[in-house]
Amino acid sequence: MRLAFKVAIVAFMTIAILIPLSMIRGVIHEREEYRAGAVADIARSYGGAQAFAGPVLVVPYTETVEVEETDANNVVRKVRRAKTRQWTFFPTTLDVGGPMVPDTRKRGLHEVRVYEWKGHATARFDAVIPNEGNPADRQIGRPWLSYGIADVRGLRAAPVLRINGRDVALQEGMGSREAPGLHVRLDAPVPGQTIALDTQLDMLLGGTESLVLVPLGKNNRFELESTWRHPSFAGTSPRHDTSADGFTASWDIASVASNAQRNYVEGLASPEMGLANMDAVGVSLIDPVDIYTQADRATKYGLLFVLLTFVGFFFFELIKQLPIHPIQYGLVGLALAIFFLLLVSLSEHVKFVYAYLAASVACIGLLGFYLSAVLRSLARGLGFAAMLTTLYAALYGLLVSEDNALVLGAGLLFLVLATVMVVTRRIDWYQVAGARPAVRQA
Numbered sequence: 001m002r003l004a005f006k007v008a009i010v011a012f013m014t015i016a017i018l019i020p021l022s023m024i025r026g027v028i029h030e031r032e033e034y035r036a037g038a039v040a041d042i043a044r045s046y047g048g049a050q051a052f053a054g055p056v057l058v059v060p061y062t063e064t065v066e067v068e069e070t071d072a073n074n075v076v077r078k079v080r081r082a083k084t085r086q087w088t089f090f091p092t093t094l095d096v097g098g099p100m101v102p103d104t105r106k107r108g109l110h111e112v113r114v115y116e117w118k119g120h121a122t123a124r125f126d127a128v129i130p131n132e133g134n135p136a137d138r139q140i141g142r143p144w145l146s147y148g149i150a151d152v153r154g155l156r157a158a159p160v161l162r163i164n165g166r167d168v169a170l171q172e173g174m175g176s177r178e179a180p181g182l183h184v185r186l187d188a189p190v191p192g193q194t195i196a197l198d199t200q201l202d203m204l205l206g207g208t209e210s211l212v213l214v215p216l217g218k219n220n221r222f223e224l225e226s227t228w229r230h231p232s233f234a235g236t237s238p239r240h241d242t243s244a245d246g247f248t249a250s251w252d253i254a255s256v257a258s259n260a261q262r263n264y265v266e267g268l269a270s271p272e273m274g275l276a277n278m279d280a281v282g283v284s285l286i287d288p289v290d291i292y293t294q295a296d297r298a299t300k301y302g303l304l305f306v307l308l309t310f311v312g313f314f315f316f317e318l319i320k321q322l323p324i325h326p327i328q329y330g331l332v333g334l335a336l337a338i339f340f341l342l343l344v345s346l347s348e349h350v351k352f353v354y355a356y357l358a359a360s361v362a363c364i365g366l367l368g369f370y371l372s373a374v375l376r377s378l379a380r381g382l383g384f385a386a387m388l389t390t391l392y393a394a395l396y397g398l399l400v401s402e403d404n405a406l407v408l409g410a411g412l413l414f415l416v417l418a419t420v421m422v423v424t425r426r427i428d429w430y431q432v433a434g435a436r437p438a439v440r441q442a
Contacts, residue, residue: 006314006317007314009326009329010310010311010313010314010329013310013326013329013330013333014303014306014307014310014333016330016333017302017303017306017330017333017334017336017337018303020334020337021299021302021303021306021337021340024299024302024337024340024341024344025296025299027341027344028292028295028296028299028344029292029296031292031344031348032292034110035110035292038107038110038112039110039112039208039209041107042105042107042112042114042208043151043208044153046105046114046153046154046206046207046208047114047151047153047154047205047206047207047208048150048151048153048154048207048208049150049151049207049208049209049210049211049212050117050149050150050151050154050205050206050207050208050210050211050212051148051149051150051211051212051213051214051280051282052096052119052121052147052148052149052150052205052211052212052213052214053147053148053181053213053214053216053260053264053280054121054123054146054147054148054181054201054214054216055091055121055123055125055145055146055147055199055201056088056089056090056091056145056146056147056216056264057088057089057090057125057127057143057144057145057195057197058086058087058088058089058143058144058145058146058175059086059087059089059127059129059140059141059143059189059195060084060085060086060140060141060142060143061084061085061086061087061138061139061140061141062082062083062084062085062138062139062141063082063083063085063133063137063138063139064080064081064082064083064137064138065080065081065083065137066078066079066080087127087129087130088264088265089125089127089195090216090217090218090255090261090264091123091124091125091216091217091218092123092124092125092126092217092218092219093123093124093217093218093219093220093221094121094122094123094215094216094217094219094220094221095120095121095122095123095220095221095222096119096120096121096122096213096220096221096222096223097119097120097221097222097223097224098117098118098119098120098223098224099117099118099224099225099226100115100116100117100211100224100225100226100228100283100285101115101116101117101118101226101227102114102115102226102227102228102285103115103116112208112209113208113209113228113285113286113287114206114207114208114209115206115207115211115226115228115285116156116204116205116206117203117204117205117206117207117211118204119201119202119203119204119205120200120201120202120203121147121199121200121201122198122199122200122201123197123198123199123200123217124197124198124199125195125196125197125199126194126195126196127194127195127197128192128193128194128195129189129190129191129192129193129194129195130191130192131191131192138191140188140189140190140191141188142185142186142187142188143185143186143188143189143195144175144183144184144185144186145163145183145184145186145197145199146174146175146181146182146183147174147181147182147183147201148174148179148180148181148214149180149181149182149205150180150212151180151207152172152180152181152182154205154206154207155203155204155205155206156204156205156206157203157204158170159182159201159202159203160201160202160203161182161184161199161200161201162199162200163184163186163197163198163199164196164197164198165198168184169184170182170183170184171183171184171185179267209284209285209286210234210282210283210284210285211224211282211283212234212235212280212281212282213251213280213281213282214260214264214279214280215251215253215255215258215260215279215280215281216260216261216264217255218254218255219252219254219255220251220252220253220254220255220258221250221251221252222238222250222251222253222281223248223249223250223251224248224249224250224283225246225247225248225249226246226247226283226285227245227246228246228247228285229242229243229244229245229246229247230285230286230287231247231249231283231284231285231286232283232284232286233249233281233282233283234280234281234282234283234284235279235280235281235282236251236253236257236258236281238250238251238281239251247283249283251281253281258279259279260279260280263279291344291347291348291352291355292344294347294352294399295340295343295344295347297398297399298340298343298395298399299340301395301398302336302337302340304413305336305391305395306333306336306337308387308391308416309332309333309336309384309388310329310332310333311420312384312387313329313332316375316380322375322376324374328374331370332367332370332371332374335363335366335367335370336363336367338363339359339360339362339363342355342358342359342362342363343355343356343359346358346359356392356396356399360389360392363388364385364388364389364392365385367384367385367388368381368382368384368385368388369381371384371385394412398412
C-alpha cells in the first residue's frame with residue numbers, strides 16, 4: 001500500500017507541474033503575438049509582404065446587344081441595350097527578376113527582416129483586337145496596361161516604364177480594378193488591329209519578409225537573388241543555389257502549368273482577391289532559429305524532463321530508502337519548468353544557443369546544489385546534475401535537428417526505458433510493496 005500511495009503522489013505531482021508548463025507556453029505565444037505586432041507596425045511604415053503581377057493589357061468596349069425584357073403588362077419584347085465589357089490580354093513572354101537587398105528593422109526587442117527589390121519586368125504583347133460582328137454595334141475605348149503591387153507604399157522611387165522604347169508616365173491604381181498597383185492608358189485601337197508592345201518596368205520596391213511573383217505570361221521566366229542565406233520558396237520549386245554568400249533562384253513556368261491567368265480574370269469580378277492568393281511563386285527571407293518556435297518546441301518536452309527526474313527520485317527512495325517529501329518533488333519540478341521561462345526571456349536579448357546554455361547551467365547548478373542536500377550526498381547530487389546535463393544536451397540536439405527530431409526523440413525514449421529496465425531488473429516488486437502472493441503447493 002505504501003508503494004502504491006507513493007506512486008500516486010509522484011503521478012499527481014507530475015500532472016500538477018503541467019500547470020506552470022502550460023502557463024509558460026502561454027507566455028511564449030503572447031511574445032509571438034508581440035512580434036507579429038512589430039512586423040505589422042514595420043509593414044505599415046516600410047512596406048508589407050509584397051506581391052507583383054503583370055503587366056496585363058485590358059481593352060474596354062461598349063457593345064449594343066439585343067435583349068428580351070418584360071414590361072409592366074408582362075409582354076416580352078426585344079430591345080437594344082449597351083453593355084460595357086472588356087478583353088483581357090496576357091503577355092506572350094514575361095521576364096521578371098532582380099536582386100533582393102536584405103536588411104532588418106527593430107521594434108523594441110524584435111528584429112524584422114525587410115528587403116529592397118531592384119526589380120524589372122520585361123514583357124511582349126501581340127494582342128489581336130476581335131473583328132467579328134457588326135462594327136457599328138461596338139465602340140472600343142482606350143485600353144490600359146496594368147501592374148499589380150500588393151503594397152504600393154513600398155515603392156522607394158518613381159518606377160520607370162518604357163513601351164516600345166519610349167518612356168511613359170504611370171498612374172495610380174490598376175485602371176478599373178479596385179486593387180493597388182500602377183497603370184498607363186494607351187490609344188484606342190480599331191477592330192482587327194494587332195497591338196504589338198514591348199514593355200519594361202524598372203522599380204525599387206521595399207517589402208517585409210516575403211516576395212510573391214505571379215506568372216501571368218504565356219511563357220514566364222523569373223529570377224531572384226539575394227545575400228540572405230536562409231530562403232524559403234513558395235509555389236513551384238525553383239532551380240536554386242544556396243550558399244554562405246546567399247541564394248539564386250529561377251523559375252520557368254508555362255501558362256498551361258499555372259492557374260494564374262484564370263485566377264486573375266476571376267479576380268476582375270472579385271477585387272478583394274489578393275495577389276498573394278493567386279497561383280504564384282515566391283521566396284521568404286526566414287529566420288532559421290525562430291526563438292519562439294524553438295522555445296515552444298522545447299516546452300513540449302518539459303513533461304518528459306519532469307517525469308524522468310521524478311522517476312529518478314522514486315528509484316532513490318526505493319533502492320536507497322531515502323524519504324523524499326512531495327514538496328521537494330514540487331520544488332524540483334518548478335525549477336525544471338522555470339528553465340523554459342529563462343530560455344525564452346534570455347533568447348530575446350542574446351543568441352538562442354547562448355540563452356539555452358545560460359538557462360541550462362543556471363537550472364542544473366541550482367538543482368545539483370539542492371539535491372545534494374535532499375539526497376544526503378554530494379556525489380548523488382552531482383550524479384543527478386550529470387543526468388540533467390545529458391537530458392538538456394539531448395533536448396538541444398532535438399531542437400537544432402528539426403528534420404531528425406522524431407528519430408532522435410524515439411531513440412532517447414528507448415534509451416531511457418532500457419536504462420530503467422536494466423536498473424530495476426533485480427528488484428522484487430512484491431517484496432518492496434509488502435504484498436508477496438502466496439505460492440500454491442503442488
